[in-house]
C-alpha cells in the first residue's frame with residue numbers, strides 16, 4: 140500500500156455555486172498513485188485545532204501526474220465550512236489515497252451516473268476510460284447542483300443532465316435518463332455496458348435496480364461515517380449481501396459491486 | 404572516555420522503560436482498537452519508533468461486531484460502539500502474529516471474554532507464543548453469567564479474573580480499567596491484590612448521542628464509548644488517583660494527542676502512556692509524541708521518565 144500523510148499547499152479554491160466548492164491542492168505523492176474512486180481524509184480544523192476532531196472524507200475528483208489533486212464538495216456542516224474558508228497560499232493536511240476504487244472491467248459502453256455531489260469521483264474515472272465509450276449522467280434538483288459540466292463534457296463522449304425542476308436537460312431523475320438510453324449502441328463493441336454510480340442512497344438503489352433488471356454489472360461508491368479512513372477503527376461497517384462479516388467502507392470500498400452489499 | 408561524553412554536562416534522556424517485566428524502547432504505546440493489528444497502518448507509521456502496540460481486543464471466537472452506525476463525532480471526542488469486532492484467537496495467532504513477530508517493538512495482546520473461563524482459555528493459549536510480550540485484560544465487557552454486569556465494575560469479579568489469568572500464564576498481565584465506576588481506586592487495589600503486574604487506564608466513558616431530526620439514538624447500539632481529547636481531564640484525574648493507590652506501574656490512557664498531554668500523565672504518576680483516538684485523526688501522532696517527550700526531557704534535564712512524577 141502506498142498512502143501518504145501530507146501537508147499540501149492550496150493551489151486554488153473556487154466557489155462553483157451557493158455551497159459547492161472546487162479545491163485544488165499540490166499533493167505529488169498522493170496524486171501520482173491515486174486511482175479513480177479512491178478518497179482522501181482532509182483535516183479541517185484551522186491551525187491544528189481539535190474541533191472538528193476527525194478528518195473529513197472526500198473523493199478524489201481528479202488527479203494529475205503534475206501533483207495536482209482536486210476535490211469537489213458541498214458545505215453541509217462545520218468541517219466542510221471551515222475547509223471552504225481556505226484559499227491559495229494556505230495549507231491543508233491530506234491523507235491518501237485511501238480505499239479501493241473503481242475496478243476497470245472489459246465491457247462495452249461505460250455509463251457513469253452521478254447524483255448531486257456524487258459526481259465528484261466520476262470525472263477522474265471518465266478520464267481514465269476511452270472517451271468515446273463513456274456516457275455520463277449527472278442529476279440534481281436544479282441546474283445549480285450540476286457542477287463542472289464543462290470538465291465532464293471534455294472527458295466523455297456523451298453527457299446527459301437531468302434536473303428535478305427542469306432548469307436544465309431532461310426534467311426528472313437520473314433514472315429518467317437511464318430509461319431513455321440506447322444501451323446497445325456502443326461505438327465499437329457489442330459487449331454489454333457497465334454502470335458506475337455515486338450519489339444519495341435512494342438514487343443508487345434505483346440505479347442498482349435498473350442495472351440488475353437489465354443484467355448489467357454495477358459498481359457503486361458508498362458513504363458511511365468514518366473516523367480513521369485507514370482501516371484501523373472498524374467504525375465504517377456496512378452490511379454485506381451475505382450473512383458473513385461486515386464490510387468496511389474505507390478499506391473494502393468505498394467502491395463496491397452492487398452484488399456485494401445489502402440494499403435493505 | 405571519549406571527548407564528547409566528557410563535554411556533555413548532563414546525561415542523555417533515558418526514554419526507555421522497564422514495566423511489569425516488559426522492556427519498552429520508550430513510554431509510548433498504541434492503544435487497543437485504534438491501530439488494528441499493526442499491519443493496517445504500517446505504511447503510515449513506523450511501529451519500530453514506538454515503545455509498543457496493543458492489538459485490537461481478541462475474543463475466543465471471531466466476533467462480527469455491532470450493526471452500523473458505529474461511530475459519531477462529538478466536540479473534541481469520538482463515540483464508538485464497534486462491538487469488539489475481531490478475528491478471534493485462532494485467526495489472530497495464524498494470520499496476525501507472524502507479521503507482528505517480525506516488528507521490533509513490544510507486542511501486547513488485549514483480551515476479552517463473556518465469562519471468566521473465556522478469559523482464562525485465551526490467556527492460556529497466548530502463553531509462550533513467540534513474539535508476545537504481555538497481556539492486557541479488558542475488563543469492560545459484560546459478564547454474561549453474572550447477569551451482564553461489567554467485570555470491571557465489580558472488584559470481586561475483577562480480582563477473580565486477574566487471579567485466574569495469572570495462574571495460567573507466565574506473561575506479564577496488565578489489567579485495563581473501566582472509568583464507568585464510582586471509585587476506580589477500589590478496583591485498582593482489588594486487581595493489584597490479585598496479582599496484576601500493571602494497570603492501564605482509562606477505557607472509554609459510556610455515553611450517547613441523539614439524532615433530533617429522526618428522533619432516535621445516533622448509534623445502533625444506543626450507547627457508545629467516548630474517547631479523545633474530551634476525556635483527558637477525567638483520565639488524568641483517575642491516573643493520579645490510581646497511581647497513589649497502588650504500588651504496581653500505571654499506564655495512562657485517554658485523550659493523549661501531543662507530547663504535552665503525555666507529560667501531564669507522567670507527572671500524574673503514569674510510567675507509560677497509550678495513544679488511541681489521536682492515531683485515528685493523524686496516524687503519525689504517536690511518533691510525534693515520542694520525539695516531543697525526548698526533546699522535553701532533554702530541555703528540562705530529565706534523565707528518566709519517573710523523575711517527572713509529582714510527589
Ligand SMILES: Cc1cc2nc3c(=O)[nH]c(=O)nc-3n(C[C@H](O)[C@H](O)[C@H](O)COP(=O)(O)OP(=O)(O)OC[C@H]3O[C@@H](n4cnc5c(N)ncnc54)[C@H](O)[C@@H]3O)c2cc1C
Nearest residue numbers: 195196197198211212213215216217218219259362363393
Ligand atoms: C468515501 C467518502 C467520500 C466522500 N466524498 C465526498 C465528495 O467528494 N464531496 C462531498 O461533498 N462529500 C463527500 N463525502 C461526504 C463528506 O465526507 C461529508 O459531507 C462531510 O464529512 C461532512 O462534514 P461536515 O463537518 O461539514 O458536516 P458534519 O458537521 O459532520 O455534518 C453536518 C450535517 O451534514 C450531514 N452529513 C454528514 N455527512 C453527510 C454526507 N455524507 N452526506 C450528506 N449529509 C451529511 C450530517 O448528518 C449533519 O446533519 C464523502 C464521504 C465519504 C465517506
Ligand SMILES: Cc1cc2nc3c(=O)[nH]c(=O)nc-3n(C[C@H](O)[C@H](O)[C@H](O)COP(=O)(O)O)c2cc1C
Nearest residue numbers: 434435436460541605606630631657658659679680
Ligand atoms: C474505535 C475504538 C475501538 C476500541 N477498541 C478497544 C478494544 O478492543 N479493547 C480495549 O480495551 N479498548 C478499546 N478502545 C479503547 C481505547 O483503547 C482507549 O482506552 C480509549 O479510546 C481512550 O483513549 P483515547 O482517548 O486516546 O482514544 C477502543 C477505542 C476506540 C476509539
Ligand code: FES
Nearest residue numbers: 368370373375389
Ligand atoms: S473509518 Fe476507520 S476502519 Fe474505516
